[in-house]
Amino acid sequence: MTYSVQALSQLTGVSPRTLRYYDQIGLLPAQRNPTNGYREYPETAVDQLQMIRYFQTFGFQLTAIQDLLAQPKAAQTAALADQRQRLAAERDHLTTLLNTLDRTLAARNGGPQMTNAEKFSAFKQAQLDQNDRQFGPEVRQRYGAESFAASQQKFANLSEADYQQMQATEQALFQALRTVTRSGDLASEAAQQVFTRHRQWLCFTWNNYTAEAHRGLAQMYAADSRFADYYNDHVGLPDAAQTLVAVITRYAK
Amino acid sequence: MTYSVQALSQLTGVSPRTLRYYDQIGLLPAQRNPTNGYREYPETAVDQLQMIRYFQTFGFQLTAIQDLLAQPKAAQTAALADQRQRLAAERDHLTTLLNTLDRTLAARNGGPQMTNAEKFSAFKQAQLDQNDRQFGPEVRQRYGAESFAASQQKFANLSEADYQQMQATEQALFQALRTVTRSGDLASEAAQQVFTRHRQWLCFTWNNYTAEAHRGLAQMYAADSRFADYYNDHVGLPDAAQTLVAVITRYAK
DNA sequence: CTTGACCTTGACGTAACGGCAACCTCTATA
DNA sequence: TATAGAGGTTGCCGTTACGTCAAGGTCAAG
Known part of the structure; x- marks a missing residue:
């Protein structure tokens, strides 16, 4: 038949x-x-x-x-095991995607009444989400692919509490940066604060901080106007970003 | 610029x-x-x-x-929320896929020394995995799409312990079916056992058993030679499948 | 003899680009 | 000033796993 x-x-x-x-x-x-x-x-x-x-x-x-x-069955089994890895990776990727999406949605659903906080959070979110495409190649080239991947990973795994702390740290950074930008005194205690807070903020997502990488980041800040816009906006002073770069360059050694 | x-x-x-x-x-x-x-x-x-x-x-x-x-931001947010659903569904799908893959691999890695058990498990696995494509349309048509989806879902969520129990139940079914096939006595206690065990086995994956559905399944068993091969093989008698169909037809009322 | 169901091959469309070819434009240098 | 090299343009083919016609041959039944 x-x-x-x-x-x-x-x-x-x-x-x-x-x-x-x-x-x-x-x-x-x-x-x-x-x-x-x-x-x-x-x-x-x-x-x-x-x-x-x-x-x-x-x-x-x-x-x-x-x-x-x-192919013989042993080879088939090996291929299945191989495929398992890929599927698991794909699922993990989806999981981190869902995490960032949830944070984005939470920020957006904060509603229009908290426009400032929302803009703030969503923008930072976007920055970090697009970090890979934006500076991924450059960062990878400068500091190695693993460290970049690890940083992304670390961010994805931040708990809500960590995230709140990260925001608080950034607020403190803005505060100190406002003082320094107004005074222009890079030797002041506030300037030290700025540096310390920024390093602290970075360490929420970096897991092996080096002064060299910190200086490299400052270079990137200086080169891309969107970073400048971000800091100037949130500090509320037109030279905040420039000041931040100067502070980092001075203290990160 | x-x-x-x-x-x-x-x-x-x-x-x-x-x-x-x-x-x-x-x-x-x-x-x-x-x-x-x-x-x-x-x-x-x-x-x-x-x-x-x-x-x-x-x-x-x-x-x-x-x-x-x-579109305005509210619509974008809604779309993001919508997309979240799809991504979550995709991840869940991947998770069940990984589960079945793990079971398949475990069975395959049981090695060639337990060829029988391996064949048994892998084959059943394959049956169930392909259940959807094979009988999905037919079952959906007969018993509704939801009940079929629920069945698949229930299987995917079986714990390892449940799975062992399910295997044990099937072994008991084989044992009783062997007796009935030899004696041919559909009124015997062994025949009752066959029916009970088979229903019990089904209920590992069905969550609303009906006698009608049970009889429908027997029809499908009778119509597809691969089911016959499966039961005949594992019982070790050439008329085991036929006997099983007869028993179900008699008792499922 | 016709009708309708079934079969055949062939061709186009899909999503989001990558890669190549043929050709044009600009700038710097020998 | 001729030319090389970098960068620009359009257009076409290829990718995956099929879905969807379209034109035409085959078969059983009325």
């Missing part, structure tokens, strides 16, 4: 178009009826289809499945 | 090809230098690109992003 395309389709739930496609790419070749050229599938095709769809549920590509089916 | 394609590319890490594509589809249109036709981006393009990539990290399609950018 052989199955026609439609018969096999109805038996397995796989569309005729898909069966023709699998035939075409050699994944599930069909025999041909010599008189009319119709495709004919032996009963074994049902099980082969099962295997194909089975591997497909785990996210294998069809070319990979084609190879897998020809 | 305007940016050339490459300047914007280096500033944002987005490839020139991608920028041209975004221009082409109208997502991030560029102005043109009238003398040479070169693309020119105003500084605001940087922030627009940031927003685009920001939404992209959350899995929005470019067409959706194009719509979103034109």
